[in-house]
Amino acid sequence: MQKFQTITSTYVPLPIENVDTDQIIPARFLKATTREGFGNNLFADWRYDKEGNPKPDFVLNNPTYSGEILVAGKNFGSGSSREHAAWAIAGYGFKVVVSSFFADIFRNNALNNGVLPVVVSSNFLNSLFDSVQKNPKATVTVDLEAQTIRNNETGEQESFEINAYKKECLLKGLDDIDFLLSNKDKIEAYEKKRPFVY
Amino acid sequence: MKTLFDKIWDAHVVTEVKDGPTQLYIDRHLVHEVTSPQAFAGLRARGLKVFRPEQTTLTADHNIPTMHQDQPIRDEVSRFQVDTLAKNAQDFGLTYYGLNNPKNGIVHVIGPENGYSQPGMTIVCGDSHTSTHGAFGAIAFGIGTSEVEMVLASQCILQTRPKTMRINFEGKLADGVGAKDMALYMISQLTTGGATGYFVEYSGEAVRNLSMEGRMTLCNLSIEMGARGGLVAPDETTFAYLKGREYAPKGDRWEQAIAYWKTLKTDEGAKFDKEVTIDATKIKPMITYGTNPGMGMPIDGSIPELESVDTAGKITFEKALNYMGFKPGEKLLGKPIDYVFLGSCTNGRIEDFRVFANYVRGKKKADNVTAWLVPGSWQVRKQIEAEGLDKILEEAGFELRQPGCSACLAMNDDKIPAGKYAVSTSNRNFEGRQGPGSRTILAGPLVAAAAAVNGKISLP
């Protein structure tokens, strides 16, 4: 996983509430045997028409908006526990998702895949939607080390919460597997003192 | 003073992550075709090997047909998933019980029958019913695909410690009442979310008296009341079951193992976060009437009246009855049914087939019933033949199929048609679980046998 550095980026607004995992990645894409390629199908039913052509009115198809940050309405990622939703967000190239509330499992899955979910107040969220409407090139700065997020159009700033272990993983560019592997000596030491070797 | 759960958990802590979860060592990892492909792809992307290949076993079960397994799988997607599993086994040097392997079967049936699942172990699989293996006095639970990759890469997993609950079944079960009835009764009392966040230990006379097969059925259903898993302290029944099985310790190591396993019980006075007592003598043969396993009742009971359901639950209740085509207050005894499914990791073991065969002996399958009898593994099927049960079943008009998950989740061709009623010994009666529009009535093998012979829900 890449180290998570302070990001200043334009952002993609998705001012819809309760975006569930079926919208993020529809069930018919779950039969895949790899983790790759889900980015192409992120929000597939909103993004493409029946013939598979991009729908011009959907934000991901609008060249005015771009960036590594997705700003979404309240309760993002509810529904099934499918990890494919996080794979799709990460695969598309988003590094941060900002919302005023995340479903629990989605939040964990995102963190496991190097995507930082940032919870902000609803006022802050609304100011982000306002700013980008006035100026599509508006930017946001997310500083993980300081746990702050800043709307560079208005200068407003908020701090956000994150579990200390997960923060360290992201800053060091480690996911759980890297973390576990970095503990290999501990694992091997444990194996020597296992209570009963089966 | 520790609970059995605490003893096993504490013995597997590699390290506690500061401000984070526990790093837990995993003794056994079972893998099947549906939840593993992305995990293996992840290993490849990182250039990793499987850390402890000898602690990993693969089987194909979810997607496979239950007829003509010697021929290629017809459904392309299923075939590709199974082929991918076979290739992963080969590339990573792992034990794989593929189609037509005499040790092939449902992942939660073959683990125990090969002696692979043992007391005191931590056992995981990318499948929620991994709780089954808790019957041996092990901490066994289902995991997600990222976690499958974690275990393949490091033989460890990061977990937050669950709370503990003890469910005590006091007294003896009545004749004709089995482990499935205990479980369905328990879930109907505690509800499907009643044990969320807990790991459950089952105890009491009725649990002690259960065979290993029965204990597996009970632990299997732990997940249906939200528990992370369930376990039963190992005892003479456990040891007798394990002795001589392929992976069970042999010779001196067997003695050593027994000595250790005997320490695996909850200390007197140890504290659980929650304790529940159930009077086992009151349990009757159970069936479900709704679309979650918590909607269960005694076979001769009536569906609750609408007034007795609390306001918050009314919408779910009405939706469920509507789906099932039942009415509040209705009795289901005598209700005609269309299908009977005997099988799954809940009730696809030899004991379940003995119970079923014993009931149908000398009787005839009802003409209106299509019955799918699917052993949990090839070894179960061989045992059925060795005991001559296949003859009894055949004479009664039943046909034995080949092993697999089958109609439990209907990922293969074994789908209950829309609107049809199936008395099923599996574990989930969700809408569409056994096929789009299918209507599932969960029950134990004895109730299923009675339904198959009488063509309707009837007292065994």
Ligand code: SF4
């Ligand atoms: S039999 Fe059913 S519950 Fe058991 S592993 Fe197979 S699909 Fe899952």
